[in-house]
Amino acid sequence: MNFELDEEQVMLKSSARDFLQQACPKKLVRAMMEDEKGYSPELWKKIADLGWLGLTFPEEYGGVGSSFLDLVVLLEECGRALLPGPLLATVVLAGHPVLAAGTNEQREQFLPPISRGEMIVTLALLEASDSFEAADVRVTATQSGDGFVINGTKLFVPHAHVADYLLCVTRTKDSPNPEDGITLFLVDTRTNGVKIETLKTMTGERLCEVVFNGVSVPRSCLLGELDKGWPVVKRILIEAQVAESAWMTGGARWAMETSIDYAKTRIAFGRPIGSFQAIQHKLADVAVAVEGATSIVYYAAWTIMENQPDMALAAAMAKSWCGEAYKQATFAGVQIHGGIGYTWDHDMHLYLKRAKAGEVAFGDSDYHRERVAQMLGI
């Protein structure tokens, strides 16, 4: 038994932190909040050159061949730096399912350009119902000649406005079992009938409405098997829950460390505020949340890496815990900083907002607790 990062993972983590400190300062993060694209193409190219975008892809597709756990270690640092852009979407929400369920042609078509930083892909899953259930997939794809025609509206699609392709989850058949009849398509965003509109969000990260109005796609765009796409979606969600949890853990740790540093130096009543028990106990509780997050996230990542049967349960536990932990760390962070923590100038609010975004991404804590209850057979 060994529950520690190996030497290479430790190195990956520290080199990622060094790189991001230099290449992704808060000035850039703030600029991207106002930017139309919402990410920096120059930085995107740099992280592609570092091998981050193809980290988990096999070498034959231009990747590095590293594990999901390695990716999680990297995502923690991206979350700490608030790296803006479609990294999680392109790699985890789209790249991994293409690798797992795609044909050789599809892998060739997508993975090398993703690795090179030349292609952005995202997942179009949620709709106005804001539901992760198969029964609520209402966007339809109907057979027409050799291909399919997609109709309906997807919502909360991350970074669709800059994406080259959308991995779109559609209903192709009505069936008593709602999980039967789900089909995935890789849709070129330039196709006629695709209309993308960005929504104004709290974090500045772009979520989009994507309207499919009679969008014709050839059969070669189908990912996996017709009507049998739901297991692919389930796997995407498990990986996304853990990836998002890692991202959140990195941000939560930043909030904790920044608050500790402030509490050591800020003087009130003639002494550092960090010597007051009211502050110490709040931070001790934050430490429980953050160390707990790291522990459960690494475990969940390991279950995915090793294809363990409890990966769905571990992912649900991680996402539920991290959804609370990141909020707790940033809420305490604002409180401990006092007035300065409430200002636009201080960076804490960037993290607090990211915590709120992460909380609902891929299911909030209540949703995952209910899933845990179901998996326990209660």
Add this chain to the structure above:
Amino acid sequence: MDFSLSPQEEAFRKELCDWLDKNGAELRKRRAALGPGGLGLGSLAPSPRMGPRASGGPGAPQGEPDAMQEFTRWWHRQLHDAGYVGIAWPKDYGGRGATLMEQAIFNEEMTKRRLPTGVGGLGVGWAGPTIIVHGTEEQKKRFLPRILSGEDVWCQAFSEPGAGSDLAGCQTRAVEDSDCYVVNGQKVWTTGGMGADWAILLAKTDFDHKTPVHRTFSYFLMDMHSPGVTVRPLREITGFAAFGETFLDNVRIPKDLMLGQKNNGWYISMNTLEFERSNSASSIQYLSTIESLIELAQKMRRNGQPLSKDPVTRQRIAQFYIEANVGKYMGMRALTRQLRGQTPGPESSVGSLLTMELGQRIEDFAMYLQGSYSQLMGGSKYAISNGAWQRAFLSSRGRTIMTGTSEIKRNVIAQRTLGLPRYTE
């Protein structure tokens, strides 16, 4: 990162499981013969479970009826003869000489099966490990094998009426007199004191006001049968007396029973307090309690349906399960460091804070699930599981007090782990 077991650890687990399957049956038979709901053990199987204290940790119940004590001693002998007491202790002193990983495997398998450990939890858990680190060869040879065999039962005499969380306020004095120290003072919360043969004792040996207070204590191994030692039971919140107050009146302790250097006792006592059972062990225990909680929620009905169908109940139980697992994996990170001989990381102190409070939340929720039935104690008509949950709830209130209050734990995390400054006048 790797959660699999080595071939040696796998072999240990298999041998252990075979042994437990074989001997567990005899254990259950003997336990059943004692009738339902003994005072100390909640019950072994089927459902409810042992409260946090019943598994023989440092707070193992005392004041049991003789038959129950005899039963516990019998089980201890079985475990000891098979080499399952002191698994990670050196072979030279009667231990198995195995690793902490094998100890963790043992804890996990015992908990999964809801089996009790033997007698003398405090000796095996606290006194023994401290003697291993700080004792002379003579002290180790004399005390360690008898701790493992269960012949000697140990208690701890640190706290005083005026010194609990602020342990440095201890006033008990030990004054040199030829080949002995003569000890006078009063100790309190002496868990298991009434039945103990030996105590680990903290007493003042430097009375110079200019000496820094942490350099004024020494650590003694005290024979509880010495003249001048009186233990009076203290009745607890549960109604039972598991601990007592200990009066020391001119008790003579031979000089060779001082542990470590004179006036270094404070640091040794801090070391003792770190030898709590690993977090992962108690988290695994909670996972087993949560199983019982689920059974209870399925059994209890409200508004015409089982409580297990109630969304709030489902949320709460799932949250307990998540917290217990988070505690378990924090414990495994801590264990990884221990196995490599590294100093404990932040996950160690932080994990114990999580699990001690989690235990209280679980026990309180178990009471909530029972509604009006939660009022019924063991022995009453209609009592659920013969009052085992009620007793566990009451004793759980002590979990955030014993071995350092949760407030002290937060101070320690803030100051030692997070590096925040101490408050000084």
